[in-house]
Amino acid sequence: MNITITKTDQLKPHPKDTALGFGTVFTDHMFNMDYDPKNGWHNPRIEPYQPIIMAPSTMVLHYGQAIFEGLKAFRTEDNQIQLFRPQENFKRLNLSARTMCIPEFDEELALEGLKKLIRLEKDWVPKTLGTSLYIRPTIVAMDPFLGVRASYTYRFFIILSPVGAYYPEGFNPVKIWVTKDHVRAVRGGVGFVKTAGNYAASLFAGEEAHKNGYTQVLWLDGVELKYIEEVGSMNIFFVINNELITPALNGSILSGITRDSVISMAKKQNMKVTERKISIDELFDAHAEGKLQEAFGSGTAAVISPVGIIKYNDRVINIGEGNVGPIAKRFFKDLTDIQYGKVEAPKGWIEKITD
């Protein structure tokens, strides 16, 4: 399929790298593609960034049949632009599609469309180390219909947003709140896919955490409220007795690409890595015995997010006394060095965009 390009003649001003936050500024163009049962996915095109006009009855607005991805393009020191494991994001978007009864798309075409879009928008990829171009592929249900069923028509779009360094003031540990009243996802549900409703369902607990002075929620499993699942919208890792432990993928945990990258790098560095169930009680016991060395989240936005304080009921533990542990620091450096092209990447992890 041929991807057409229609350029805008109204280019927006670019904010300074130091003024960049997260998710507020969008580039001049976007990728669009439509689906209907007769034509399948068709009309892949790059167009000016613009609103999607939809009827108030459009299904996505009512029943949340929407899926998305998040990845980044990085500018290297020698002025190349590159993506980190983008094939994994499109593969996961198709997993989300199957799960949410959305027709699958051609992953190669989507990657080609993304690369074409970024080539057109290359001046939007910020230069300062730590900044990047955030990429948001999304698919939404488009039928104007109020019955509950899977939509027949869909829109696939990709928008781009230059984002600032996640840690402009340095790498500081965050405080996390263990919620006992809310769960993010349940057994048999859709916790393992990036679908809109999971994030709507996480908001109440997030606000509760914020009101209490905590940055993120630590989610426990939806069946027994006992086993640790994720932190905010990141995967979570612990270092206990020099062993790297992360909850095993169980259907309610999202399979993070950063998580997979950390596990793979840890194995290469001959660290002991275990994917298994870990309960909140085991974590607090490990802390009491002086064996809990580090805790950190992993995800595309922050890469690695060190955890300093965890509150569970009336108990509060402090990990690392306000300092970031050496293992979290090392993974942050190893991953960002690969993303910004400072070191050679494992095979297949980097997709170069510019020549």
Ligand SMILES: *Cc1c(COP(=O)(O)O)cnc(C)c1O
């Ligand atoms: C996106 C996401 C992650 C992290 O996935 P990455 O591929 O590493 O960005 C973890 N948990 C949830 C709930 C997510 O939505």
